[in-house]
Amino acid sequence: MQGAGAQAQTVYRVVGADGKVTFTDRPANQGAQASADTAGSASAAGSSANAQLPYELRQIANRYPVLLYSAKDCQPCEEARSFLRGRGIPFGERTVESNADIAALKKLSGQDSLPFATIGNQHLKGFGEDSWNQYLNAAGYPARSQLPASYRAPAPRPLTTAAPAAPAEPAKAAERQSAPAAGTLPPGTPTPSNPAGLRF
Template sequence: MNPRLTSRRHLAAALTLALGLLAAGASAQVYRSVGPDGRITFSDTPPAAQPATPRGQAPAAADTSAALPYALRQTAQRYPVTLYTGTNCEPCASGRKLLSERGIPFTEKTIDTSADVAALQQLTGADSLPALSIGQQQLKGFSATEWTQYLSAAGYPAQSQLPARWQAPAPTALAPQTVKPAAAAADAPASPAEPVVTPRATATNPAGIRF
């Protein structure tokens, strides 16, 4: 057998096989998918249907911006800050401003009633406003220098690290009053007791019956 003829036949067969593979590859479709973790995979199987995202709009991401940074969260858990304020109290407003501008996550308790005053004295020993608690440390009255020193000693940052969407909780009363339901009879005005008159027997009413 002619070696050149055999070689040509092998070459033709190889070309035919290659063309067939190319044609098969051209007809097959490759799908690209992105997993929840951002990993990209390729497959010949279509990915599961997912809701389409409107053109020009990025997929919504989980809002975690309101969470405190780790270091700040650890400090706030170890040394929670509570501000005690009253109505029409300029030093209270100054203390609140200092905490807000420094980015201190704090809880505000209002002192408006005698029950609030008693609770404040029991908790902090303070009899004037504002008062500030930093962990177990109690500060009476507003002093920017003193408050700053104690906040720094507790580990709070000098500059605000609060997320842009972070919001302080609304102020609440230190000793909220609870209204107890009163009995219906207690709301009604008490009627004066009717004097007890002992009937007396008379000639026309010998049995002493009272009409």
């Protein structure tokens, strides 16, 4: 009997970085695959949070990323956020708080009202559950949540970042510090009012 001495063999399902599925008797190099998945999702979606997603959902999220633009004390924004969470849509969020944020939103959407969202290149102005469902369905997002229990959405970020205060020009600051007090210059020294240093 040949089957009596045979041992059960474990078969591993391995998904490559290119999405190809192979079956093998050796486990995949978990560290290398995880880092490849993370690098791919970060470059495509700008967020390592997508690395936690099941493969098919990650592909959709990378191809048609969802981004919600919201503000504090905005009830429709809260409804839109709850809707996306309830349906299990992985999404990023940008908050609109400053005048620079409002200007950037107006440039992006052509208006300054919220909520505003993008699904890939598609713009959604205002929140309507039916229309948002249609666009999400068209993009291929599942009707029911497939988010793993360990999934953590990225924290909301401001739409624009405040520019740091420009430092004083170092040359002018040094010039002011090293300039001697008026009336103490030696004769013939060039000054702003006498650049050639002429003596009379």
